Amino acid sequence: MRTALVIGTGLIGTSAALALTGRGVVVHLADHDPGQARTAAALGAGTDEEPAGPVDLAIIAAPPAHVAGALADAMRSGVARAYLDVASVKGGPRRELEALGLDLSAYIGSHPMSGREKSGPLAATADLFEGRPWVLTPTRDTDTEVLNLALELVSFCRAVPVVMDADAHDRAVALVSHMPHLVSSMVAARLENAEEAAVRLCGQGIRDVTRIAASDPRMWIDILSANPGPVADLLADVSADLDETVQALRALQSSDEAKRRAGTDGIQDVLRRGNAGQIRVPGKHGTAPATYESVVVLIDDQPGQLARIFADAGRAGVNIEDVRIEHATGQQVGLIELSVQPAAAAVLTAALRERGWAIRQ
Secondary structure: OOEEEEEOOOHHHHHHHHHHHHOOOEEEEEOOOHHHHHHHHHOOOOEOOOOOOOEEEEEEOOOHHHHHHHHHHHHHHOOEEEEEEOOOOOHHHHHHHHHOOOOHHHEEEEEEOOOOOOOOHHHOOOOOOOOOEEEEEOOOOOOHHHHHHHHHHHHHOOOEEEEOOHHHHHHHHHHHHHHHHHHHHHHHHOOOOOOHHHHOOOOHHHHHHHHHHHOOHHHHHHHHHOOHHHHHHHHHHHHHHHHHHHHHHHHHOOOOHHHHHHHHHHHHHHHHHHHHHHOOOOOHHHOOOOOOEEEEEEEEOOOOHHHHHHHHHHHOOOOOOEEEEEEOOOOOEEEEEEEEOHHHHHHHHHHHHHOOOEEEO
16 A cells, blocks of 8 residues: 545544554545644644545545535545445445445445544554454455455554454444443433532542543544444443332341342342453453452652653562552542552562552451
8 A cells, every 4th residue: 555545533543543654654634624634634643635546545534414414425436446434333324335236346345443522633552453453344245455455554553453343343332432432421411410529539440431421422422323223232231220229129128038139149140240241251362361469559749750660560570560640639649550460469468668669457
């Protein structure tokens, strides 16, 4: 791939353009808002000048509701040899293109499974997709050259290609992305009118659950409007679980011992199923989840503290597998939880204590 045209210079489009430009591809940028394309160009993502002729690959990074229209316009104009979109739903746009009677041999659907809570070109980074799955949804009509160009794009962005059927993809993202986002938003909504004294007690758990609720509602309306059925089906299942859990909690309030036992069994069941589902979430680098031990260290909220503790762990020959930070309320201190291989926990604890770190038991 020598040339590309990115149509839509938001977070995803600009990030892909930055990655391609960094690999020496000449990237042209276009957007319904010319100012946004100029911003992306100023960031080094390419040029907002029109290409002189057909490019190798046109990347459509428009919202799902506008993908088919943008693709149809680009294909009818012959701006590229191959066409690809990065929308978060795949079945709908493909069916819209089929209904328009377009030749889809030059088209392949795709979806990079990466993003941020922030949107727009200023939030873009060249490494946004690094190590992340990038779904490709070719059909029997997809030309081999088009698939190869898509794989080249994924490689240039340092992502991991995953080939799926379009409708299977839409059911999958409903489960792992769209439904969880709505649940996160519903949990966060409980905080809107909560008492300040309660909100001040927020810890890492509520931050983890509500983090994705900070995303742009307008973007999510576009996404959910393109995949409503599978998301609604999953939320119906969640609703049934909620009803059963509410009944179990009410039973725990009963003076009847048999009802309390039934309530306990109901709560244990939902927690057990939660454990069983959570352990299926892929671990580091997409491998099977591993069990780590935590070493919790009290640190001051000052510059250089994290660098020091990572350097001390390195000197001890211990690899940090994961890290979490919880800041203390009203104090300039925090707890850093270092996840390590079980055999390394005692080694790291001893090494950090020797270097003056306070270890929380």
